[in-house]
Amino acid sequence: MQASRARLFKEYKEVQREKSADPDIQLVCDDSNIFKWTALIKGPSETPFEGGVFQLAFAVPEQYPLQPPQVRFLTKIFHPNVHFKTGEICLDILKNAWSPAWTLQSVCRAIIALMAHPEPDSPLNCDSGNLLRSGDIRGYQSMAKMYTRLAAMPKKG
Amino acid sequence: MSKRILCKFFAHGACLKGEHCEFSHDWKDPPNNICTYYQKGVCSYGSRCRYEHVKPSWPESSASSSSTISLASRPTSSGVTTVPGVLPELSALSRPYIPPNKPAWSLESMCDDSLENGEIEELEPRNLKPADRSICSFAAAGNCPRGEKCPHIHGDMCPTCGKHCLHPFRPEETEEHMKSCEKKQKHLEALRRSQEIECSVCLDRVLSKPTAAERKFGLLSECDHPFCISCIRNWRSSSPTSGMDVNTALRACPICRKLSYFVIPSVIWYYSPEEKREIIESYKAKLRSIDCKHFNFGNGNCPFGTSCFYKHAYRDGRLEEVVLRHLGAEDGNTVIAKDIRLSDFLSNLHIR
Numbered sequence: 001m002q003a004s005r006a007r008l009f010k011e012y013k014e015v016q017r018e019k020s021a022d023p024d025i026q027l028v029c030d031d032s033n034i035f036k037w038t039a040l041i042k043g044p045s046e047t048p049f050e051g052g053v054f055q056l057a058f059a060v061p062e063q064y065p066l067q068p069p070q071v072r073f074l075t076k077i078f079h080p081n082v083h084f085k086t087g088e089i090c091l092d093i094l095k096n097a098w099s100p101a102w103t104l105q106s107v108c109r110a111i112i113a114l115m116a117h118p119e120p121d122s123p124l125n126c127d128s129g130n131l132l133r134s135g136d137i138r139g140y141q142s143m144a145k146m147y148t149r150l151a152a153m154p155k156k157g
Numbered sequence: 158m159s160k161r162i163l164c165k166f167f168a169h170g171a172c173l174k175g176e177h178c179e180f181s182h183d184w185k186d187p188p189n190n191i192c193t194y195y196q197k198g199v200c201s202y203g204s205r206c207r208y209e210h211v212k213p214s215w216p217e218s219s220a221s222s223s224s225t226i227s228l229a230s231r232p233t234s235s236g237v238t239t240v241p242g243v244l245p246e247l248s249a250l251s252r253p254y255i256p257p258n259k260p261a262w263s264l265e266s267m268c269d270d271s272l273e274n275g276e277i278e279e280l281e282p283r284n285l286k287p288a289d290r291s292i293c294s295f296a297a298a299g300n301c302p303r304g305e306k307c308p309h310i311h312g313d314m315c316p317t318c319g320k321h322c323l324h325p326f327r328p329e330e331t332e333e334h335m336k337s338c339e340k341k342q343k344h345l346e347a348l349r350r351s352q353e354i355e356c357s358v359c360l361d362r363v364l365s366k367p368t369a370a371e372r373k374f375g376l377l378s379e380c381d382h383p384f385c386i387s388c389i390r391n392w393r394s395s396s397p398t399s400g401m402d403v404n405t406a407l408r409a410c411p412i413c414r415k416l417s418y419f420v421i422p423s424v425i426w427y428y429s430p431e432e433k434r435e436i437i438e439s440y441k442a443k444l445r446s447i448d449c450k451h452f453n454f455g456n457g458n459c460p461f462g463t464s465c466f467y468k469h470a471y472r473d474g475r476l477e478e479v480v481l482r483h484l485g486a487e488d489g490n491t492v493i494a495k496d497i498r499l500s501d502f503l504s505n506l507h508i509r
Contacts, residue, residue, distance in 0.1 A: 007358075065359075096402070100358040100392050
């Protein structure tokens with residue numbers, strides 16, 4: 001408990017210090033609970049998510065960093081490795097390939113990389129996975145782009 | 158004289174001198190908790206030193222705390238037994254100018270004039286061989302107040318520690334000192350360089366952790382990434398979550414995922430493969446001298462078998478002899494048989 005708190009505090013200070021280091025990631029800690037974090041990440045360019053801003057919710061366990069944080073998308077996203085309803089993410093480093101050397105910041109970077117390189121063979125969103133596996137890249141891209149417009153971009157007045 | 162200061166070895170329950178100790182074995186006496194390194198100028202432990210860092214209030218005798226004692230105890234240890242009756246004389250002499258209610262280290266006893274009129278010379282007759290004469294401990298500790306007039310030999314300066322503590326007529330001693338001094342210096346240097354290194358698990362500087370037990374590195378045998386010993390041990394012993402493989406996740410380096418089978422604790426970080434090998438060898442040598450609790454002098458069974466780092470010796474000191482049994486497996490390969498016990502077969506047997 002004490003160790004996880006100390007480590008999260010270190011990460012918090014690091015985030016404050018290097019706010020502008022990575023313009024694609026904005027990590028914010030909950031005001032009253034250091035175990036709750038939210039992040040805003042920009043959709044990577046040259047993907048259907050370009051131009052969108054996606055919100056992530058982090059729930060950090062007390063055994064952190066020996067156990068991975070639980071991360072999910074709060075913003076709706078059409079991606080084979082993200083559950084369409086719950087926002088759950090299927091990513092090895094958040095499950096069996098976790099290592100205590102990862103930080104919340106680096107997890108965000110991994111998620112951005114996952115958005116650019118979907119893994120259709122272990123899908124949480126079967127519709128999205130099937131589109132990719134059947135080779136319908138255009139169909140996948142237009143679906144993903146539509147949901148990015150609908151959910152991850154500011155509404156045009 | 159120093160009977161009024163609590164012996165620090167006694168305080169830890171391990172004074173080998175017993176009743177012959179120059180220091181007090183009475184819990185009522187106060188311990189001398191002042192860091193002598195700090196008083197001499199530099200204490201490499203800085204704010205983490207367990208001794209008190211107070212500046213000496215007496216400018217002349219900053220070095221006298223240790224030297225008073227060594228001077229007083231010298232007659233018993235060196236070859237002065239040839240001069241009978243010196244011992245009681247000395248203690249009688251020392252009594253008048255050492256008030257018993259004052260701790261010995263706060264005295265300027267050695268700058269006292271009464272010592273300059275020749276008792277010391279009596280202690281060490283001129284006819285001794287130069288190699289048998291001891292060197293001046295004041296000069297060795299920093300400066301000798303008597304300078305040129307000092308009746309003792311002033312040692313040569315050690316190039317490493319800068320103290321005049323090398324006996325000019327005892328070459329073996331000099332060599333030994335130089336060797337240990339260089340080793341010490343190297344260790345301090347390594348310790349200084351290791352200060353900045355951070356653990357990638359807790360993101361703290363390893364050598365700035367609050368307790369001494371935590372201020373240790375855990376080196377991995379197969380890669381060069383630094384961690385605290387507690388962090389890396391916690392990670393390696395944490396219960397694997399579902400689907401986590403012990404060998405690919407827990408026993409791998411958290412950074413490069415290279416598999417290491419053991420962790421080596423070390424107070425310093427290394428900068429070359431040789432230094433690392435040295436740390437590992439000394440760690441293994443230390444473990445080899447400890448009896449394995451699983452093997453238990455032959456009464457137990459060690460799960461690590463031949464690869465155990467601890468000593469496998471019987472009560473009579475005989476080391477365990479290892480005979481590997483090779484078995485031909487069905488597919489033609491040879492496997493090494495783990496210990497086969499009759500009880501394993503019996504437990505599977507069903508008696509009808």
